[in-house]
Amino acid sequence: MSVGVIGSGAFGTALAVSLAGNGQVSMWARSAEQASATQRDRQNSARLPGVTLPDQLAVTSDIEEVAAHETLLLAVPMQQLRGVLTEYAAQLAPRTLVACCKGIELSTGVGPVVVMSQVLPQTRTALLTGPSFAHDIARGLPTALTLACAGADPGRSLQHELTTTNLRLYRTQDVIGAELGGALKNVVAIACGAVIGAGLGDSARAALMTRGYAEMQRMALALGAQPETLAGLSGFGDLTLTCTSEQSRNYRLGLSLGRGERFDPSVTVEGAATAHAVAAKADDMALDMPITRAVVGMLDGKLTLTDAMAELLARPLKEE
Secondary structure (H helix, E strand, C coil): CCEEEECCCHHHHHHHHHHCCCCCEEEECCCHHHHHHHHHHCCCCCCCCCCCCCCCEEEECCHHHHHCCCEEEECCCHHHHHHHHHHCHHHHCCCEEEECCCCCCCCCCCCHHHHHHHHCCCCEEEEEECCCCHHHHHCCCCEEEEEECCCHHHHHHHHHHHCCCCEEEEEECCHHHHHHHHHHHHHHHHHHHHHHHCCCCHHHHHHHHHHHHHHHHHHHHHCCCCHHHHCCHHHHHHHHHHCCCCCCHHHHHHHHHHHCCCCCCCCCCHHHHHHHHHHHHHHHHCCCCHHHHHHHHHHCCCCCHHHHHHHHHCCCCCCC
């Protein structure tokens, strides 16, 4: 196994910790100071406190050192992915790149695999997604993830390479479905957080999750995804997790909207940018996405939760 992780946030660190159980892993941090402190202290105290890094995990700010590995996991925020790929194109181009971010690029309306293919068209690409919280993975708790790769043979090879004692990987060739499942569920999670934050109850959340899942399918199928992908780990599985736990930053943002509280602007919330990108794409495709539009309205301060719920409840009655 030869795996490197680009990105030293909570999720990148957690993946590196899990993969280190298979052999030597390198993790890249942009900040030389952070890399040095993490390597010395054997803990990423800023992003993943309380987790001791295994000896098989080396932390560095030297991109050449990490790019020496054959397979590179890109655990950087969706809106920063293109910039990282462009800046380090020479080092990353010869490798197999696996995106580990979930979202849609605000400026282009495309997902992470498309971004990788646009910047580095000759590079082998894949996507790792599904129900996964960093602290759970780093503590060795089990979960199952989707590995999406356009080719059957490289997908099978990556599946064996990236499976660990606590990460069970299922592969699919439906990259579009896996991308959209991971991105769209974040928007629904913001809406569900707002509902709970406002005290509207678990029944309202369950209804919103269900109708949000219908929106996810509506857009994904229109873009060529397979319905079984959305029903799997990268869609329904991740939706269930993200809409029900305060470990989700998207859900926590929704809670703050529902409570009328200020949310820490330094916390990266992929669903905020994705909601705007999805709303714009829905307009272009003439798709009905009322929950997404409500989330955008609340994020932009144009709708209160009361207004958003009133609009959703006043929609014409129809068959399910």
